[in-house]
Amino acid sequence: MLERANTNAGALHxxxxxxxxxxxxxxxxxxxxxxxxxxxxLAVASLQKPEIRLESLKEDIKEFFKISGWEKKLQNAVxxxxxxxxxxxxxxxxxxxxxxxxxxxxxxxxxxxxxxLKSLNSMxxxxxxxxxRKRPVGQQKELLNKWNEMGTDEPDLSLFRPVYAPKDxxxxxxxxxxxxxxxxxxxxxxxxxxxxxxxxxVKDIPDLKECFIELGLNTGQLGIDDSTQVPPxxxxxxxxxxxxxxxxxxxxxxxxxxxxxxxxxxxRAELWALILxxxxxxxDILYYEQLKANVIQHDLLVDSLIYKDVKLxxxxxxxxxxxxxxxxxxxxxxxxxxxxxGHFAYNSASxxxxxxxxxxxxxxxxxxxxxxxxxGVDHFFKAWPGVIPFHxxxxxxxxxxxxxxxxxxxxxxxxxxxxxxxxxLHSISSHPSGIVSLCLLFETLLQTYLPQLFYHLRxxxxxxxxxxxxxxxxxxxxxxxxxxxxxxxxRILGYNSLEILAVLAAAVFAFRAVNLMEVTSLAAxxxxxxxxxxxxxxxxxxxxxxxxxx
Amino acid sequence: MNTLMDVLRNRPGWVxxxxxxxxxxxxxxxxxxxxxFDHTYMDDHVRISHFRNHYELTHKNYMVxxxxxxxxxxxxxxxxxxxxxxxxxxxxxxxxxxxxxFVEEFRKHPGITxxxxxxxxxxxxxxxxxxxxxxxxxWRKDTRSSDDQKDELPVENYVAQRYIENPYLIGGRKFxxxxxxxxxxxxxxxxxxxxxxxxxxxNTRFTLSSIDDQYVHLTNVAVQKxxxxxxxxxxCKWMLQRFRQYLASKHGPQVVEALFSDMDNIFIKSxxxxxxVIISDKHCFELYxxxxxxxxxxxxxxxxxxxxxxxxxxxxxxxELKTCLLEDTLHVVDxxxxxxxxxxxxxxxxxxxxxxxxxxEEGAPDLPGMGNFVTNTHLGCVNDRKNQLxxxxxxxxxxxxxxx
Numbered sequence: 003m004l005e006r007a008n009t010n011a012g013a014l015h016x017x018x019x020x021x022x023x024x025x026x027x028x029x030x031x032x033x034x035x036x037x038x039x040x041x042x043x044l045a046v047a048s049l050q051k052p053e054i055r056l057e058s059l060k061e062d063i064k065e066f067f068k069i070s071g072w073e074k075k076l077q078n079a080v081x082x083x084x085x086x087x088x089x090x091x092x093x094x095x096x097x098x099x100x101x102x103x104x105x106x107x108x109x110x111x112x113x114x115x116x117x118x119l120k121s122l123n124s125m126x127x128x129x130x131x132x133x134x135r136k137r138p139v140g141q142q143k144e145l146l147n148k149w150n151e152m153g154t155d156e157p158d159l160s161l162f163r164p165v166y167a168p169k170d171x172x173x174x175x176x177x178x179x180x181x182x183x184x185x186x187x188x189x190x191x192x193x194x195x196x197x198x199x200x201x202x203x204v205k206d207i208p209d210l211k212e213c214f215i216e217l218g219l220n221t222g223q224l225g226i227d228d229s230t231q232v233p234p235x236x237x238x239x240x241x242x243x244x245x246x247x248x249x250x251x252x253x254x255x256x257x258x259x260x261x262x263x264x265x266x267x268x269x270r271a272e273l274w275a276l277i278l279x280x281x282x283x284x285x286d287i288l289y290y291e292q293l294k295a296n297v298i299q300h301d302l303l304v305d306s307l308i309y310k311d312v313k314l315x316x317x318x319x320x321x322x323x324x325x326x327x328x329x330x331x332x333x334x335x336x337x338x339x340x341x342x343x344g345h346f347a348y349n350s351a352s353x354x355x356x357x358x359x360x361x362x363x364x365x366x367x368x369x370x371x372x373x374x375x376x377x378g379v380d381h382f383f384k385a386w387p388g389v390i391p392f393h394x395x396x397x398x399x400x401x402x403x404x405x406x407x408x409x410x411x412x413x414x415x416x417x418x419x420x421x422x423x424x425x426x427l428h429s430i431s432s433h434p435s436g437i438v439s440l441c442l443l444f445e446t447l448l449q450t451y452l453p454q455l456f457y458h459l460r461x462x463x464x465x466x467x468x469x470x471x472x473x474x475x476x477x478x479x480x481x482x483x484x485x486x487x488x489x490x491x492x493r494i495l496g497y498n499s500l501e502i503l504a505v506l507a508a509a510v511f512a513f514r515a516v517n518l519m520e521v522t523s524l525a526a527x528x529x530x531x532x533x534x535x536x537x538x539x540x541x542x543x544x545x546x547x548x549x550x551x552x
Numbered sequence: 553m554n555t556l557m558d559v560l561r562n563r564p565g566w567v568x569x570x571x572x573x574x575x576x577x578x579x580x581x582x583x584x585x586x587x588x589f590d591h592t593y594m595d596d597h598v599r600i601s602h603f604r605n606h607y608e609l610t611h612k613n614y615m616v617x618x619x620x621x622x623x624x625x626x627x628x629x630x631x632x633x634x635x636x637x638x639x640x641x642x643x644x645x646x647x648x649x650x651x652x653x654f655v656e657e658f659r660k661h662p663g664i665t666x667x668x669x670x671x672x673x674x675x676x677x678x679x680x681x682x683x684x685x686x687x688x689x690x691w692r693k694d695t696r697s698s699d700d701q702k703d704e705l706p707v708e709n710y711v712a713q714r715y716i717e718n719p720y721l722i723g724g725r726k727f728x729x730x731x732x733x734x735x736x737x738x739x740x741x742x743x744x745x746x747x748x749x750x751x752x753x754x755n756t757r758f759t760l761s762s763i764d765d766q767y768v769h770l771t772n773v774a775v776q777k778x779x780x781x782x783x784x785x786x787x788c789k790w791m792l793q794r795f796r797q798y799l800a801s802k803h804g805p806q807v808v809e810a811l812f813s814d815m816d817n818i819f820i821k822s823x824x825x826x827x828x829v830i831i832s833d834k835h836c837f838e839l840y841x842x843x844x845x846x847x848x849x850x851x852x853x854x855x856x857x858x859x860x861x862x863x864x865x866x867x868x869x870x871x872e873l874k875t876c877l878l879e880d881t882l883h884v885v886d887x888x889x890x891x892x893x894x895x896x897x898x899x900x901x902x903x904x905x906x907x908x909x910x911x912x913e914e915g916a917p918d919l920p921g922m923g924n925f926v927t928n929t930h931l932g933c934v935n936d937r938k939n940q941l942x943x944x945x946x947x948x949x950x951x952x953x954x955x956x
Contacts, residue, residue, distance in 0.1 A: 150724060151757040230934050267797060268804040320869070321794060324723035324753060403723070405801055485797055 071252070075281075078254035082279035085258075085498050086422055104432045106180055111430040114174050118390055121165050126303060129161055133303045142298050149294070152334075153317070153326035159310045164393035168475045171392070171428060172197075172468070175438055178430070195460055196445030197467045202432055204443040206450065210505060211547055214497065216262040217540070219548050224264025225489040225540030238266075245269045254279055262496035264489050264540070271405040277495050278418040282411060290410035293335035300338075304390065308333045312396045321484055325403035329396050332413050342389065342421065389425075394472070397479040398424050401487050423500055427475050435500040440474050441467055443504040448511060451550065455515050464524040469531050470507040477503060478534075486539045506539060509546035513537070555874040556863050563882060577887055582606070582859060594835045599885055602859060603738070603836045608826045610840070610859040612711045613671045615822070616644040622825035638825075640818045640854050647710040654712050658685065665715040669856075681715060688712075716853055720846040722798065724757040728855060729792065729844040731931060733819050733904070734881055738832035740907035743823055744884055745816070747900045747935040748873050751790040789870065796932035807850065815844060815852045816929050820905055822854060837885055839877075876900060876937060883941070890948050898944065899937040902928050 055062075067073035091100055102108045126133055137145070148155065176197045183201050205213065217223065222237035232238070241263060248256045249272050257276045265273050275281075297305075312329045316322045336342070399416050406412040426436045433439065448466055449456045459466050473481050477500070478490060493502050510531065511518065517530045556579060560566060569575045579601045589604050608614045619641055627635035645654035647668070658666070668688065670678040682688055719726045732746035790798075800808045819842065841861025845853045863878070865871035880899035883891075896903045896910060903910050910928040 154757065230936060267801045270801060320867075321790065323788070324725060324790075327724055327757070404798060407802065484794070 074252050078252070078276070078279050081254045081258075102431050102433075104180075106178070106182075107430055107432050107438075110174070110178055114171075114430060118165055122303070122390065125162070125165070131303055131306075135301050137299060137301050141301075145298050149298075149331070151327055152330040153312075155309075157306070157309060159306060159313065162306050162310045164311060164314075165307065165390050167393040168472045169468075171437075171475070172471045175430070175441060178438065194445070195449055195456060196442070197465050198438065198442045198445060200438065200442070202439050202442050204434075204439055204446050205501065207447070207547060207550075210501070213499075214493075214502070214505075214543075214547060216496075217493070217544055217547060219544060222263060223540050223544070224266065224492075225486070225538065226544065228264075242266045242269070245273065249273065249276065252276060258496055258498070260496075261492045265492045267485075270488060270492070274405065274415060274495060275411075278415060278422070280411075280414045280418060282414075286414060287410050290335065290413050293338050293413075294331075296338045297334045302337060304337045305334055307391050308337065308396070311391050311393060315394050315480065316396045316400045319397075319400070319480060322397075322400040322403070322480075325400060328403050328409065328412060329399050331409045332399050332416055333391070333396060335413055336417065336420075337389065337391075339417065342417065389420075392428060394476050394480070397476050401479055401484055401491070404484060404488070422498075423494060424477065426500060427477065437475065440500060440504040441471065443501060444470055444474070444507045447505065447508040451508075452512055452515060455511065455518060458519055459527060462522055462524065462527070464521070464527040466511060468524070469528055470511070473507055473510075473534075474503045478506065481534045482537060482539065483535050486537065490539050502543070505546065506543055509542040510534065510537065512546055512550070513542055554863075555865055555871060555878055559875050559878040559882070563879075565888070577885075596834075597887070598835050599837060599887060600835050601837060601839070603735075603838050604831045604833060606830070606838060606859045608829045609822065610857050611671050611709075612644065612669060612713075612856055613646045613709050615826075615857065616641060616646070616711065618825045618829060619822065622821070637817055638821055640814075640821070640852060642714040642716060642853055644711050644713045647712055655685065665717055667713050667715040668710055669713060671709040671711060716845055716847055718848045719758065720848050720850065721758055722751075722753070725753045725755075726758040727751050727753045727790075729795070729815075729842075729846070729852075730861070731792075731815070731819075731842045731844060732861065732877055733823075733840045733842055734837065734884060734901060735823065735840065736837045736884065737834065738823075738827050738830045741823060741827055741905055742903070742907070743819065743905040744898070744901040745819065745904040745929045745931060746877055746880070747792075747902065747930050747933055747937075748877065749792040749931065750870075750873070751792065751795045753788040753790070755788055789866070791869070791873070792932035793934070803850070811846070811850050811852060812929070812931055813927070815931065816904065816927050818842070818844065818852060818854050822857065823905070837881075839881055876935075880937065880941075890945065892948070892951075895944065896928055897940060899941050900935045902930050904929050 064073075067076070098108060102111070122133075125131075145152075176199075178198070178200050180200050211218070215221075222241060224238070224241065227237040228234070228241075245260060245266055246269065248260050249269060254276055257273050261273055261277065280286075308330070312326060312333070316329055317326050398420065399412070402412055402415055402419070406415055423435070426433060427440075428437065430436070430438060445456075445467055456466065477494070478487055482490065490502065490506065494500060514530055518527060521527045521530060560579070561568065566577075576595075576597060577599050582602060585600075585602050585604065589600075594600070608618055619638060623635050623638040626638065643657060645651070645657065647654070663683065665681055665683050667679060667681050680687075721727075729749060729751055731749040734744040734746070736742045736744070796808060796812075799811070822842075838859060839861065841858035843855040843858070845855050847853065863874055865874050877900065880901050883898050884901055891898070904927065912928045
């Protein structure tokens, strides 16, 4: 129970040792009927009353919570946990089952990981570079001096190549099969024409309409109802006022509900921090500084991959090139963050354990990489270096630079976004927000509502998923204009789901259907869909979901 | 990527004239102007793209003289507070004639950085930074000796200007803003502000420790292009809309409004300061490129005004911006005589000053500052010029039909 309380709950971190209390199950703050052990600040002990009376302790504490604002913080922390962790499950279920209930998915993820690891290890051997090594003191000093301008470094990265690109991952997903499912029927109108051939349940438009009800035609939206032709009195002014109120109340759940209609530019940074339950406590800053110290002291192979990725993608982007230095400051620390391992508890991916040489198989000698201590770092680990960046990974961070400017804040936000959402985009699972489900959702929407287009594209050898996959894997970062991207990510946070990415991908195809019907090759189809920077996201989504005749 | 030729050639009903032919419209060089304007006869309808003595505004030494004079006048007429609104130009001294005044100021603030700029050159040529008088001693010796040979070598005028040491940085980089202002007459003063513009980033991170590295400090694209770090794909430019959004998300909309309102003040005051000096010939109009630097306190500073802002495009986006800018300039100049003269907006241009401040449409909320109303400027805002032009010309057409 204590572990549960310690993760993700910034509010609960502010404890200075103190009373341990069991919280009553029927308290309205916590909606579900389970008990939680809480740490309370010692300050509680010094309530206004000169002596603490046991009979009134419960009431006194409740009162204290309300006055001091801790009640809100606890609520936010609990709400945040509800969003992140899976629902309570059967007590007899083994931990792998919690991560990913379907065996074939687990197996597929396992072999994909092995492949990546093999590729990484062979890169190490080829280039004779260890996975990790301690930096000599001179280099450490140099790096520390250059910390704010690492982008000026031009290391020779020509020998490094990204470990994999989204299209490699797509090939793996295309070959996923459920061994228990045999579709012996001959081809019929029901046959799925797309690339994904696993039977996962996905929503159709009526379901999506219900789910995304706040995007409907009768509800005001930022991204639509704040355009220049619409007088701000109709929607925008009131919406901004409500946003300010939500921020004043510091209520996570309210913020999440509010942001479904989009966030005003000026309030976005704070709203996201509230929803992700990020507070800038001194210990958070300290944590970031520790990671930074780690970066200075040790050089990881993954660092070079990160450098290469940033140089290839974000630095070449017309809008994100300015933030190059911030990207290094975030990503280099991220690859050393052991708390990210915590998210693997609900991710089907697992950090392969490495065993200290000679003790293979003995659990006590298993080491997770990045290791908690760096004693063994000079050894050549055959280990899983945390999250391996693929080509385009740095684009997850780039849009956030628009909102946050202190590196530790930027870092916290990115880490939260990663463990809540982004990791699902490059691991194999059956989760409704996992990339497999998103691909299937995209293809099903297209086939059901734009069958002629789908059939035509398939005939000319341009399977739609081959084009839209890269958009979804990057959550459209780098493809949409930044202001549109942020409006889209508002909704991801608001609905706590990535399904909107698949819906948008389908909406884009629907929008350009006329041109697509005229193309005769994959290359031509790619050309029609090459430039998304002029698209307005919210009208596209609204039309596709609510204004198309189904 | 010659935007000007493309726009002129594509304009319906316009024909290019070669050499000695008669012309109704000339987008000329300043050098041609200097040599020919005085003895060229122009009919009433003829338009030319420069004012005869534009250098009163666009040469740094003249500009600072005019601004100082205007400031003194304002102080006499309206008091210190009003005059302080002219303090958007860093302290500048003409060289070599104001050298002694400069030394006095220099000694008052030891250790600060100064920048020496040639009066009339552009694209960052001839600029250098210095902190010690020693650095310019040698330079001064050179100019003194060339004084004696005045007849053979033209003396180039320089200005020494206080260098702004705390620029606002984005991603650790210094930047400046390029804004376009169109003036169609000085007496009375009519000026239009274009909604689009761009932010030019320096390619390297800002630091005061390397004042010899001109790549760090100068943000002209021309200089940046020669930097070893420069990758043409990067472009190092942001559109102003992007910049405005970035600031709004960081500082909130009110702060951004205040900043842009301060910039409006710069445009108007700078034009007012030369209003009485510039020969306001009805044939002339001029498209100025203003260079603005923002410091960390979000105060805008005027670096300079360009009479011939670069019209070559460095990227497809840039090409789009400049062609639309030129098209709209021609719409405002209105050789086709379509406009009534009462328009407040033409395409991407908003009428900023019409012998007095111009208010936005009725019903807009008031802001403190320029009297009782909000100025009609939308720098960095949405530029839906195509729609606006369509509606404008359509309604003008119907008006014409109705009245004929």
